[in-house]
Each structure stands twice: as structure tokens, then as C-alpha cells.
Amino acid sequence: xxxxxxxxxxxxxxxxxxxxxxxxxxxxxxxxxxxxxxxxxxxxxxxxxxxxxxxxxxxxxxxxxxxxxxxxxxxxxxxxxxxxxxxxxxxxxxxxxxxxxxxxxxxxxxxxxxxxxxxxxxxxxxxxxxxxxxxxxxxxxxxxxxxxxxxxxxxxxxxxxxxxxxxxxxxxxxxxxxxxxxxxxxxxxxxxxxxxxxxxxxxxxxxxxxxxxxxxxxxxxxxxxxxxxxxxxxxxxxxxxxxxxxxxxxxxxxxxxxxxxxxxxxxxxxxxxxxxxxxxxxxxxxxxxxxxxxxxxxxxxxxxxxxxxxxxxxxxxxxxxxxxxxxxxxxxxxxxxxxxxxxxxxxxxxxxxxxxxxxxxxxxxxxxxxx
Amino acid sequence: xxxxxxxxxxxxxxxxxxxxxxxxxxxxxxxxxxxxxxxxxxxxxxxxxxxxxxxxxxxxxxxxxxxxxxxxxxxxxxxxxxxxxxxxxxxxxxxxxxxxxxxxxxxxxxxxxxxxxxxxxxxxxxxxxxxxxxxxxxxxxxxxxxxxxxxxxxxxxxxxxxxxxxxxxxxxxxxxxxxxxxxxxxxxxxxxxxxxxxxxxxxxxxxxxxxxxxxxxxxxxxxxxxxxxxxxxxxxxxxxxxxxxxxxxxxxxxxxxxxxxxxxxxxxxxxxxxxxxxxxxxxxxxxxxxxxxxxxxxxxxxxxxxxxxxxxxxxxxxxxxxxxxxxxxxxxxxxxxxxxxxxxxxxxxxxxxxxxxxxxxxxxxxxxxxxxxxxxxxxxxxxxxxxxxxxxxxxxxxxxxxx
Numbered sequence: 001x002x003x004x005x006x007x008x009x010x011x012x013x014x015x016x017x018x019x020x021x022x023x024x025x026x027x028x029x030x031x032x033x034x035x036x037x038x039x040x041x042x043x044x045x046x047x048x049x050x051x052x053x054x055x056x057x058x059x060x061x062x063x064x065x066x067x068x069x070x071x072x073x074x075x076x077x078x079x080x081x082x083x084x085x086x087x088x089x090x091x092x093x094x095x096x097x098x099x100x101x102x103x104x105x106x107x108x109x110x111x112x113x114x115x116x117x118x119x120x121x122x123x124x125x126x127x128x129x130x131x132x133x134x135x136x137x138x139x140x141x142x143x144x145x146x147x148x149x150x151x152x153x154x155x156x157x158x159x160x161x162x163x164x165x166x167x168x169x170x171x172x173x174x175x176x177x178x179x180x181x182x183x184x185x186x187x188x189x190x191x192x193x194x195x196x197x198x199x200x201x202x203x204x205x206x207x208x209x210x211x212x213x214x215x216x217x218x219x220x221x222x223x224x225x226x227x228x229x230x231x232x233x234x235x236x237x238x239x240x241x242x243x244x245x246x247x248x249x250x251x252x253x254x255x256x257x258x259x260x261x262x263x264x265x266x267x268x269x270x271x272x273x274x275x276x277x278x279x280x281x282x283x284x285x286x287x288x289x290x291x292x293x294x295x296x297x298x299x300x301x302x303x304x305x306x307x308x309x310x311x312x313x314x315x316x317x318x319x320x321x322x323x324x325x326x327x328x329x330x331x332x333x334x335x336x337x338x339x340x341x342x343x344x345x346x347x348x349x350x351x352x353x354x355x356x357x358x359x360x361x362x363x364x365x366x367x368x369x370x371x
Numbered sequence: 372x373x374x375x376x377x378x379x380x381x382x383x384x385x386x387x388x389x390x391x392x393x394x395x396x397x398x399x400x401x402x403x404x405x406x407x408x409x410x411x412x413x414x415x416x417x418x419x420x421x422x423x424x425x426x427x428x429x430x431x432x433x434x435x436x437x438x439x440x441x442x443x444x445x446x447x448x449x450x451x452x453x454x455x456x457x458x459x460x461x462x463x464x465x466x467x468x469x470x471x472x473x474x475x476x477x478x479x480x481x482x483x484x485x486x487x488x489x490x491x492x493x494x495x496x497x498x499x500x501x502x503x504x505x506x507x508x509x510x511x512x513x514x515x516x517x518x519x520x521x522x523x524x525x526x527x528x529x530x531x532x533x534x535x536x537x538x539x540x541x542x543x544x545x546x547x548x549x550x551x552x553x554x555x556x557x558x559x560x561x562x563x564x565x566x567x568x569x570x571x572x573x574x575x576x577x578x579x580x581x582x583x584x585x586x587x588x589x590x591x592x593x594x595x596x597x598x599x600x601x602x603x604x605x606x607x608x609x610x611x612x613x614x615x616x617x618x619x620x621x622x623x624x625x626x627x628x629x630x631x632x633x634x635x636x637x638x639x640x641x642x643x644x645x646x647x648x649x650x651x652x653x654x655x656x657x658x659x660x661x662x663x664x665x666x667x668x669x670x671x672x673x674x675x676x677x678x679x680x681x682x683x684x685x686x687x688x689x690x691x692x693x694x695x696x697x698x699x700x701x702x703x704x705x706x707x708x709x710x711x712x713x714x715x716x717x718x719x720x721x722x723x724x725x726x727x728x729x730x731x732x733x734x735x736x737x738x739x740x741x742x743x744x745x746x747x748x749x750x751x752x753x754x755x756x757x758x759x760x761x762x763x764x765x766x767x768x769x770x771x772x773x774x
């Protein structure tokens with residue numbers, strides 16, 4: 001039995017944590033939060049690139065380090081713990097993964113080395129309207145390699161150079177790569193519940209679009225991309241949830257009320273114990289997801305759903321109860337609780353809401369049982 | 372990451388599997404009720420395992436053990452489950468998991484040699500005489516007295532929630548030897564033969580209909596001072612060690628989804644899998660069950676690497692018990708009015724959910740209540756301070772007492 005990271009991987013995680021403690025301080029996160037014009041921390045993004053993390057799971061032939069997904073999971077957990085204000089998820093979990101899954105050799109050669117070197121920020125544009133993504137909900141369309149339509153929200157859509165876009169090609173849902181600096185692309189930054197991570201509305205008017213994968217394969221590919229992203233995001237969520245528990249614990253030890261530490265009251269203690277329980281369950285489910293992602297196992301859809309459901313629940317609980325534990329100060333702008341609360345919602349929504357994943361999980365169980 | 376054995380573990384597994392194929396009894400009637408077993412068949416199997424080094428695998432050979440490792444012991448349990456003979460271990464779970472190890476950890480070598488082997492072989496079974504009507508979660512609040520009388524001690528009082536007392540040969544008992552000092556400072560631990568005159572055992576009838584526990588009454592029960600397991604008035608430290616053994620466990624089932632798949636099966640049979648509200652719940656239960664299963668695997672990984680598992684196992688019982696209660700409630704609702712019927716001949720899944728809905732409240736209490744387990748996580752894992760206590764400095768006999 002070997003459901004844990006190796007010593008080398010744990011060492012990588014420790015190094016990542018130390019690095020982000022210095023480079024992605026809360027002050028840096030807040031500078032993105034407080035500055036309306038700032039969509040991300042460019043300096044941080046550059047230094048993340050210099051660490052080689054962007055190419056951790058990109059094969060060497062495409063300019064990456066070719067380490068693997070377990071290493072990427074270790075980094076993701078620390079990115080999540082540090083609530084790093086950088087387009088890591090959009091570029092790596094979505095854009096790079098979409099190319100690795102469906103890209104031609106030429107497409108991979110064109111984009112992946114630029115991602116690994118930190119030159120290219122990518123994003124993923126599927127959503128258009130309130131409600132879960134379905135084949136019927138796609139309004140964007142491509143005619144003669146020209147894309148027309150709207151996508152929102154697109155995480156990092158205002159800073160990315162390229163997007164993976166879901167659109168109908170002759171009525172068939174298909175994925176496309178779109179150069180966002182080209183003609184016919186309008187970007188507007190959106191207000192969101194987590195300004196430490198940017199999002200945009202992209203409007204395409206006959207923008208050039210290059211097909212990714214086969215025509216009509218779009219919905220299936222999106223599901224496969226989401227399975228992979230869900231595992232990696234689960235590690236960010238686990239890292240964030242862990243940090244919330246740590247914050248709540250530190251406050252419960254430091255704060256006195258009615259003559260004693262509030263952490264000595266069972267009302268507080270039991271809440272923190274429940275945070276711990278949910279965090280352990282989420283971490284264990286995430287580890288299984290990591291295994292399935294790393295080995296490209298047939299169990300990946302079930303493992304990804306389990307990881308996403310469990311990690312979304314754990315981070316939500318930890319983030320909201322961290323505020324509650326901090327009392328009045330917990331919901332002020334100056335105390336950091338809200339930064340994690342915002343991120344917990346951002347991460348729970350960007351790869352599809354947990355309620356959709358719950359339905360998908362049971363559908364997967366039905367498929368498995370029928371087999 | 373993988374789910375494979377190391378070469379050494381694989382070799383051990385193969386050897387164990389082969390031995391089980393050749394030696395394990397066939398066609399064991401496997402009841403879902405933990406309290407139903409054939410004691411003589413269980414004892415015979417335990418002795419056979421001990422002779423082959425498969426009983427209490429982590430104990431030394433001279434104790435009737437296997438001189439093996441914890442991971443080997445886990446592997447053998449998995450193979451026993453595979454061979455369908457796990458239920459034969461039921462009468463020894465507390466004896467070999469909690470009671471006897473606590474005794475052996477605290478007595479001299481002569482006494483160790485006297486009790487270890489017969490225990491490992493299942494010839495002598497041990498129960499745990501801790502809880503009392505006045506001290507469940509608050510074990511240190513027990514009232515059963517032991518009073519010195521020459522070389523002997525005379526025990527008077529009542530124990531409760533004693534699993535298997537009716538078939539046990541010996542017990543480990545915690546008593547109050549000095550009521551004039553604060554409660555933790557006046558306790559002493561003994562071992563006692565369950566055949567000693569003055570011991571009376573009465574089964575407890577649980578709300579589920581089962582009778583897995585007993586009340587044990589002590590009336591002028593005489594034990595010798597040589598049966599003392601702790602120093603006089605220093606029994607608390609020893610009992611804390613025992614409780615820690617009881618509350619930690621390598622948990623989680625072996626099959627994907629665990630018992631959440633029973634609800635899936637019910638919904639499938641009733642054609643109700645399309646119910647949107649149920650699907651959401653099912654997914655939550657599945658993910659929670661899997662979280663426990665992988666937590667168990669993470670603990671096994673630590674053992675396999677020769678490390679001590681982290682504190683993650685402390686979540687197992689509280690999660691399982693609450694999950695069970697949630698799931699059984701929904702499973703009855705799925706059956707609608709028919710859910711009322713508790714009859715294995717006509718209720719879906721042979722009345723599994725009707726049985727478990729009545730058993731689940733007990734699961735949240737036995738072996739540490741939800742509340743105590745949350746305190747344990749908060750204080751021992753997260754390092755939060757203990758509650759303000761009124762009972763730490765007052766002498767025991769001056770503490771306020773209710774029912």
C-alpha cells in the first residue's frame with residue numbers, strides 16, 4: 001500500500017511552501033485585492049515560472065520538466081494554501097491540460113514550451129450564462145474558422161494571450177484555440193466575489209479560431225479537462241482549508257473571553273474538530289484523485305468527482321467557520337479570513353459547481369454498475 | 372502512489388492466503404450481527420491460528436503470537452476477510468485489542484507468561500470493566516470501591532456496558548481505592564477472574580433488540596493484591612492508555628463506496644435513482660465513505676513504510692456512525708410507508724435498514740461518544756486547551772453527584 005507522496009515529493013512541497021511564504025505574502029495578495037487595475041501579481045507569476053513549476057507536468061519534449069502529476073499536486077496544495085494571486089490554474093490545469101489531452105503535435109509544440117517558460121498565460125472559456133454547462137447552452141459558434149459569441153466569466157480572460165473556447169461548429173460542440181491578441185476579440189474585466197483572481201467577459205466577432213481535437217468532441221473533451229482540473233483544484237482547496245483551520249486554531253488559543261481561552265469552550269472546540277474531520281476526508285479523497293490522474297486510471301472520473309465534492313465541502317466549511325471563530329473581526333476587511341472565504345467560492349465554481357459533480361458522480365456509479 | 376504490496380508484503384500475503392486455503396473452516400454462517408457467533412468454533416480457529424503464528428501477529432512467539440509486524444497483521448486480516456472467516460474473530464476483539472494488552476503492559480513477566488498465551492489462543496477471553504452507571508464518558512468518576520483487607524482487596528459496586536462479560540474468563544477492572552482525594556488520584560486497576568464469587572452478570576437489552584453488553588455487579592468480591600495491575604491509586608494513567616487504544620482504529624471498508632452502496636442498491640431496486648435530492652445525498656455519502664477508505668489506506672501506507680500512522684484515524688468512528696444514521700433515515704424514507712415494516716422476509720435488503728436505524732444511535736455512543744471524540748480531536752490532535760473543570764481539585768467524595 002502506497003497512498004502517499006514520496007519523500008522527494010514531500011520535500012518539493014516543503015520548498016514550495018517556503019517559497020510562497022516569502023513570495024506570495026498576504027500583503028501581495030491584498031495588493032491585487034485593493035488595486036482595481038491589478039488583475040494578478042506579475043512579479044509572483046514570473047518567479048513561479050523561474051521555479052520551473054509551470055512545466056512540472058509538461059513532458060520534456062515540449063519544454064517542461066516532465067516530473068508528473070504528483071509533483072504538480074504538491075505545488076497546487078501550496079498555491080492554494082498561499083491563495084496565490086496568479087493565473088496558475090487557468091494556464092496549467094485548464095489550458096495546458098486541454099492541449100495535452102487533445103492537441104496535435106504541432107499545437108503542443110507551439111504552446112506548451114511557451115507555457116513552461118512562463119511566456120504564455122492561457123485561459124478556458126466555456127461558460128456563457130447562469131446555470132450548468134450543457135451542449136444546449138452553447139451560443140458561441142464558428143463558421144469558416146471564425147468565432148462569434150460571448151464567454152463569461154473567463155478566469156484570467158483579461159490577462160491571457162490565448163484561450164481554449166467551447167463553441168458550436170456546424171451545430172457540433174467543439175473546442176478551439178483562440179489568440180486573444182488577434183482581431184475580433186473584446187475583453188472586459190468583470191467584478192467577481194474574489195478580486196484576487198481576475199475574470200473577464202470575452203466577446204468574439206469573427207475572431208480566428210483553430211480547432212482543438214475533433215469536431216463534435218467538445219463536450220466530452222470539456223468533461224475530461226474538468227476531471228483533470230478538479231483533482232488539481234482539490235489540492236488547492238485542501239491547502240486553503242488547512243490554512244483556515246490553522247488560523248482558527250491560532251485565534252482560539254490567543255483570544256480570551258469570559259476569563260479563558262475561547263479554544264477551551266466546546267462550542268469552539270467541536271467546530272474545529274469538525275473542520276479537521278472534513279479536511280482529513282478531503283485530503284484522502286484528493287490523494288486518490290492524484291493517483292488516478294497520475295496513472296490516467298479508468299477510475300479518474302469517479303476519483304475526480306469524489307475529490308471535488310469532498311474538497312469543496314471542506315474548504316467551504318473551514319472558510320466560513322474560520323470567520324465565525326474570529327467573531328466580529330472575522331468579517332472585517334482588515335482581517336484575512338475573507339480572502340480564504342472568497343477563494344473557497346472561486347475554486348468551488350470555476351470547474352463546475354459541486355451540485356453538478358454530485359450528479360455526475362452518481363451517473364458514473366450507474367455506468368460502473370451497469371458494466 | 373499505488374495500491375500494491377511491497378515484495379516482502381506480497382510474499383507474506385501469499386503465504387497467509389495459502390495457509391488459509393488449507394486450514395480455514397468453510398461455509399461460516401456470517402451474520403451481520405456482531406454478537407452472533409459459535410464460541411467453540413471461534414476458539415478452535417483462534418488456537419489453530421496461534422499455533423501457526425497468525426493469532427496476535429505482533430506479539431512474541433512465547434506469548435502465542437507471530438513475532439510479526441503491524442502491516443502483516445493487517446494483511447492477514449484482509450486475507451481472513453477474503454477467506455470469509457473474519458466473523459470468527461468476534462469474541463476476541465476486545466480481549467486481544469484492548470483488555471489483555473493493557474494488563475500485559477502493566478504486570479511482571481511471570482504474570483505476562485501466565486496470561487498471554489492462553490489469551491492469544493482464545494482459551495481465555497478478557498473483558499473490560501471500566502464504565503459505570505455514574506461514569507461513562509467521565510470514566511474517572513467511577514464509584515466501585517476496592518478496600519484493602521490484609522493481602523486482599525474487597526470490591527463492591529457495579530460496572531456497565533461490558534461487552535461479552537457472559538462468555539469472558541477474566542476482566543480488567545478500574546476501582547476507587549481512595550475517595551478522599553481528587554478523582555483521578557484515587558483509582559487502582561486489577562485483573563479479576565469472572566468466576567470469582569460475588570460477581571453477577573446481567574445482559575442489557577438494547578433498543579435494537581440486541582444484547583451485546585452487560586451489567587456486572589460486584590458484591591464483596593475478593594481479589595488478591597497480586598492481581599493489582601497498577602500502583603495503588605495510580606490506575607488513571609493505565610486506563611488512559613487503554614482508552615486511547617480503543618478510540619484509535621484503522622478504519623474504512625475495503626469496497627468502493629462502503630455501505631453507501633447499500634442505499635444505491637435500494638434506490639436502484641426501487642427505480643428511484645432519478646430522484647435529484649437523493650442523488651445529491653448519495654454522492655455526499657459516497658465521497659465520505661471513500662474519504663474514510665482512503666484515510667485507512669494512508670494509515671496503512673505509514674505502517675508499510677515502517678512509520679507510525681498520523682492522528683487521522685481519530686475521525687473514523689464519528690464519521691461512520693453519523694453517516695450510518697443519515698443513510699438509514701433516507702433509506703427508510705425511500706421505502707415510504709413500507710419502511711415501517713421490519714421483517715427480513717419482506718423488507719428490502721432483508722430489513723438491513725430497519726435493523727440499522729435502531730442500531731445507529733448506539734454507534735454514536737459506544738466506544739466514545741461523538742462529543743468525547745470531538746474533544747479528543749480538539750485537545751490531542753489540534754492542541755486546544757481542556758475545558759475549565761470543577762472536578763480536578765475537589766476530593767472525589769465532595770463532588771456534586773446526580774443520577
